[in-house]
Amino acid sequence: MKKVLVIGIAIAFGFAVFMGGTPTTVQAETTFVTIGTGGITGVYYPTGGAIAKMVNNKRKEYGIRATVESTGGSVFNVNAVMAADLEFGIVQSDRQYQAWHGEAEWKDKGKQEDLRAVFTIHPEAITLVAADDAGINSIQDLKGKRVNIGNVGSGYRQNAIDALEANGLNFEKDFNAESLKAAEAPGLIQDGRLDAAFYTVGHPSG
Missing domain, CATH: 3.40.190.10 (Periplasmic binding protein-like II)
Known part of the structure; x- marks a missing residue:
């Protein structure tokens, strides 16, 4: 070996959690949100799981329940958030910049100015x-x-x-x-x- x-x-680069779209409400007292992450063997998936756990620990207080979804990563997460297929997504900060300014993969789609950063996690x-x-x-x-x-x-x-x-x-x-x-x-x-x-x-x- x-x-x-x-x-x-x-x-x-730092990476951040981004939000967009509208959370799904199944019951009046609980709002369900999904966090897009990355591959299950990478860093984003367990990070998303830790965030979801913190949210769920307060679900009785705030009425929000979070789950995570394994995805293809930053580009997928931006596009899924913008399409309202995800409520939140973990995204590299440089990819956020490019999406916001309509660069790289978003050159044809144009500026993704409805993206919102929630917080930064680590470099x-x-x-x-x-x-x-x-x-x-x-x-x-x-x-x-x-x-x-x-x-x-x-x-x-x-x-x-x-x-x-x-x-x-x-x-x-x-x-x-x-x-x-x-x-x-x-x-x-x-x-x-x-x-x-x-x-x-x-x-x-x-």
Whole structure:
């Protein structure tokens, strides 16, 4: 089993819980809300669970009951909140900015100015993890390698692309890019089927 080398890229982001749409009321005395998170093996899912637990501890006082939903991540959560499919969503702050200003994935949809931030949770860093025998000591060493840049709909995929472009690299030309979920990458690196993987995550992280 291979060891891994973690290379931190000096770009950090916070992530926040956003709201939009209208909560669902099934009974007059209880309002049900759903929090969009991320994959069940990531950070967002247990974070959403902790938030829901705090809300539910006060449900008799405020009449609100919260549940969590595993989702594709930041981009999915923004779109689901704006479509009123979710009441709240955990979203990277840079993705919030882009959605609000109608940039990146929201360029065609326009500015998402009905988004509202509720609170910030913690900072995150774009992180590059590599096999110790892959010969990767900097982002430039990714050329010709097998690299996971993240699943479509995740916030960290665009972070990876931005970091690559800032360093003069193109994921479509310079290496073999994979579009896997973050939880899939570590095992593939250890098995020698992947050389490196990007992940935007708070540290410490398992």
